[in-house]
Amino acid sequence: SRYEYVKLFEQADQCLRNCWIVVRLDGRCFHKFSSQHRFKKPNDDRALNLMNHCGKAVMKEFPDIILGYGQSDEFSFIFKKSCNLFGRRASKLMTNVTSLFSSSYVFYWKNYFNDILQYPPTFDGRVVLYPSDKNLRDYLSWRQADCHINNLYNTSFWALVQQGQYSLPDAEKKLCGTDSGDKNELLFSQFQINYDKEPAIFRKGSILLWKENVVRKRKDVVVEHVDIIGDNFWTGNSQLLS
Amino acid sequence: SRYEYVKLFEQADQCLRNCWIVVRLDGRCFHKFSSQHRFKKPNDDRALNLMNHCGKAVMKEFPDIILGYGQSDEFSFIFKKSCNLFGRRASKLMTNVTSLFSSSYVFYWKNYFNDILQYPPTFDGRVVLYPSDKNLRDYLSWRQADCHINNLYNTSFWALVQQGQYSLPDAEKKLCGTDSGDKNELLFSQFQINYDKEPAIFRKGSILLWKENVVRKRKDVVVEHVDIIGDNFWTGNSQLLS
Amino acid sequence: SRYEYVKLFEQADQCLRNCWIVVRLDGRCFHKFSSQHRFKKPNDDRALNLMNHCGKAVMKEFPDIILGYGQSDEFSFIFKKSCNLFGRRASKLMTNVTSLFSSSYVFYWKNYFNDILQYPPTFDGRVVLYPSDKNLRDYLSWRQADCHINNLYNTSFWALVQQGQYSLPDAEKKLCGTDSGDKNELLFSQFQINYDKEPAIFRKGSILLWKENVVRKRKDVVVEHVDIIGDNFWTGNSQLLS
Amino acid sequence: SRYEYVKLFEQADQCLRNCWIVVRLDGRCFHKFSSQHRFKKPNDDRALNLMNHCGKAVMKEFPDIILGYGQSDEFSFIFKKSCNLFGRRASKLMTNVTSLFSSSYVFYWKNYFNDILQYPPTFDGRVVLYPSDKNLRDYLSWRQADCHINNLYNTSFWALVQQGQYSLPDAEKKLCGTDSGDKNELLFSQFQINYDKEPAIFRKGSILLWKENVVRKRKDVVVEHVDIIGDNFWTGNSQLLS
Ligand SMILES: Nc1nc2c(ncn2[C@H]2C[C@H](O)[C@@H](COP(=O)(O)OP(=O)(O)OP(=O)(O)O)O2)c(=O)[nH]1
Ligand SMILES: Nc1nc2c(ncn2[C@H]2C[C@H](O)[C@@H](COP(=O)(O)OP(=O)(O)OP(=O)(O)O)O2)c(=O)[nH]1
Ligand SMILES: Nc1nc2c(ncn2[C@H]2C[C@H](O)[C@@H](COP(=O)(O)OP(=O)(O)OP(=O)(O)O)O2)c(=O)[nH]1
Ligand SMILES: Nc1nc2c(ncn2[C@H]2C[C@H](O)[C@@H](COP(=O)(O)OP(=O)(O)OP(=O)(O)O)O2)c(=O)[nH]1
Ligand SMILES: O=P(O)(O)OP(=O)(O)OP(=O)(O)O
Ligand SMILES: O=P(O)(O)OP(=O)(O)OP(=O)(O)O
Ligand SMILES: O=P(O)(O)OP(=O)(O)OP(=O)(O)O
Ligand SMILES: O=P(O)(O)OP(=O)(O)OP(=O)(O)O
Ligand SMILES: [Mg+2]
Ligand SMILES: [Mg+2]
Ligand SMILES: [Mg+2]
Ligand SMILES: [Mg+2]
Ligand SMILES: [Mg+2]
Ligand SMILES: [Mg+2]
Ligand SMILES: [Mg+2]
Ligand SMILES: [Mg+2]
Ligand SMILES: [Mg+2]
Ligand SMILES: [Mg+2]
Ligand SMILES: [Mg+2]
Ligand SMILES: [Mg+2]
Structure with a gap:
């Protein structure tokens, strides 16, 4: 039709080739969301396991994802460098992942929480490219170090408050x-x-990766809570970077 | 930490200023989704009303959206030209919208369907920029013309099949x-x-826009099924382009 | 050959359609260049006329440029909104313009300067998009206002120094x-x-535009030194924005 | 001023970090340019040496360039991965390089040609990013293989014409x-x-790289005409990729 020319205003956004494609999503205003749904403090295992369930759902739908990493209200997905899903179009990658994660969060909510979900959550998403394996490992180390720092702080903070009867401001001062x-x-x-x-799920976050299921003779996504900063994980899972 | 440098690999993606920002989302493989959930053919009013409910939820969350347009498994949202939400970052805009739409779809499903939702749906999303009002109107005309063409075809096709006892290939041939x-x-x-x-909801799709609710003394999102190709709609809603 | 895949790493960079395309170039380290070539202070008419000569050369080569504006060591070129030169590829547009301007600067140098050119000059270039006519006019007003402010200052400054025998720091203080x-x-x-x-060339800068040459029965690029901030220029040259 | 807001329409274009930045430029319509300036066929050593002179000028101005490669009417410049020149802004990089190359071409013309330069040449420029060393080597191999293929063809073609008295169409047919x-x-x-x-300059093109000048105790740009497809060059110049 005479209106079709508007399609031409769409702009190309293919990801540079031979780079690791990372899609990270993060809950919008989860400060409010976690408090309204009375998430346990400092860590709510139900919330984390629900996040992991959604992460798995995403990986099963998009097998080009070789690794997922979740902590707090965020999840990172690593697409293999040679990924050609959606022709590497960044918009397609970030929206499909974020969309499926979001719908899964509502879909599987009742598997983890007795209390009813009060409103549909929102996640933002983004694509980040990493040219080298070192950059990718440093990215994951960044997220896991963030998990560690926040969790050590939160664990200390809520111990002071919940067990030590500190007021919130006093706990903050104590840790300053x-x-x-x-x-x-x-x-x-x-x-x-x-x-x-x-x-470990609190201290290390959750690593999702494909492992051979010898019984069922297929690959499954498994969840681990291990260190990914050191070399051990990467030598033990050498297929990831090869 | 020594890993924080990886944050610098994120690339700026602000939308050009003084342009209309359109976020369009579209259901992934809704051919399969609609068939698995036994959507009525050619149009399922429950599905369309659920889409509109999600569209409303998005607009209420992001009041910079002045107009929504939905048909089939897609929805377009028009942000005002001066929108500065998320600093106009394209990734943020498209993922937040698509995420909330997706989670809402699952959340409100049971309000529209008796049958249970079988799996969480996925929507893709994209940002498209339109510099002029004419370009924007042509965009919306494109989508509404698409709705019309598909719906006239589908209505004819399924009339032949359901009422005329045509086989699927015969119906196709008849319309060729x-x-x-x-x-x-x-x-x-x-x-x-x-x-x-x-x-009209089948023929024209659904237009969502803000209207003054004189009783409640606030603005509400209303749904209309009217022509947006001609001038009438735009002169009657002159606030949209002003 | 087996190496051709590297071509695929080139990234698309088409300019958004229906926008004014501005290419602005600016002399690199012209503080040094102007001093080494003993440009007259505060304004060297030879330098400005050479710039205009190069601007003309660019416009004649790329007739999609409807307007040029030059001042100091910079030049802006306005491509018409419907321009499809190089498929609107930003890289092609900015490099071709900047390249031809730069080679012309050396080529025509001797037409304007008696002293020999000491080293080849460098210009940077960029593309900026403007969706509306008002944005475009504001862009040009911005550059002409910049010309005015700098020139009034420089004229005063060098009057104090050259005619008023002020030292450089004293002149600066006086104008502070x-x-x-x-x-x-x-x-x-x-x-x-x-x-x-x-x-006027000092106060207003130089406007280059296409005018009918009635004698030769063709369009030529003419140079004017008039106000482009007010409406007069635009009503008198209504073809520019039509 | 009230016009300064237009500056905000400039869009960020930083190159992804930790990638090789390649700027390639290529003469515009050098088919015509070479014929008008009676370049020797199939190869004009004056033209190639002038190109190399310009390439050197660019490298001396931008020492982040570790390697240059020239053939025919094109030149590629490789910026080191850690380059932070112009904050890695792609527009700045490609325009500065192309501009200086272009002005140098005119500036140094008379050092190589007796005949006068008839008009200022234009070069286009572009930025391409390569994440890995292999990608970079493959890029350079692509350009050198292109040089070889074209040159072998052109050498044969012009031998048939100039020495074998073939007509142009007959020479083409002979080589088909x-x-x-x-x-x-x-x-x-x-x-x-x-x-x-x-x-070798015809067969291999020209490699420009920094070498220690032991006499002058500084680094100089040297020109070589060697194979860069095999490993020898890279093991002999291991500093390039380290
Ligand atoms: N109580 C509790 N809160 C959690 C848990 N996991 C995440 N949260 C909350 C704590 C933080 O307020 C929030 C995550 O921090 P963010 O930096 O993502 O902030 P927030 O989502 O509020 O804002 P944003 O929209 O992402 O900028 O989620 C949990 O297991 N338990
Ligand atoms: N029966 C029925 N099907 C519908 C209705 N609305 C949408 N659909 C189906 C018909 C189409 O197969 C599909 C929408 O077409 P698309 O071009 O978006 O294709 P699809 O989503 O399958 O693939 P995609 O992932 O978007 O490329 O959704 C409805 O109301 N009733
Ligand atoms: N004496 C004299 N100097 C001029 C004339 N036109 C331009 N210039 C000089 C004055 C400024 O130092 C310089 C232009 O200012 P810019 O802001 O472009 O700075 P510059 O080119 O030095 O640095 P850049 O590489 O552009 O950041 O050129 C002129 O007609 N006479
Ligand atoms: N006779 C002669 N011609 C040369 C020499 N070096 C380059 N050329 C000419 C041959 C080709 O026609 C032209 C380079 O080919 P290109 O593919 O770059 O085409 P051209 O520059 O004409 O068009 P373009 O604007 O780059 O698309 O330059 C030389 O040494 N001798
Ligand atoms: O998905 P289609 O075929 O309706 O058309 P499109 O959405 O413009 O194509 P794509 O999803 O590949 O951008
Ligand atoms: O959201 P923050 O503050 O954790 O940090 P960020 O996600 O890097 O910031 P943004 O969401 O604005 O990109
Ligand atoms: O110009 P060509 O045909 O040698 O090939 P290219 O340079 O890759 O094409 P373009 O100049 O259009 O990018
Ligand atoms: O170069 P300046 O300082 O006049 O200002 P600019 O050109 O807007 O800055 P940049 O050259 O860094 O884009
Ligand atoms: Mg954030
Ligand atoms: Mg959050
Ligand atoms: Mg978070
Ligand atoms: Mg689609
Ligand atoms: Mg669909
Ligand atoms: Mg659709
Ligand atoms: Mg500048
Ligand atoms: Mg300058
Ligand atoms: Mg300047
Ligand atoms: Mg080319
Ligand atoms: Mg060429
Ligand atoms: Mg060439």
């Missing part, structure tokens, strides 16, 4: 200027909490 | 090479269907 | 905090200079 | 369907030309 060692020490001496014994 | 007039004629003479009397 | 009126007043009272009588 | 071996054979048997003994 402390480093990792201080917080570990405080947790142990004041609350007999050995931080390293806290659930 | 026919123009609009032929199809109108065929519907009327063979099936006593006056196409212009078909529900 | 003065507005346009003050500078006009100072020029007139101290140096009997009526700023409005200064050469 | 021949492979490299056929052309080598034809050159040798009919014209006693050992293609491998042809000047």
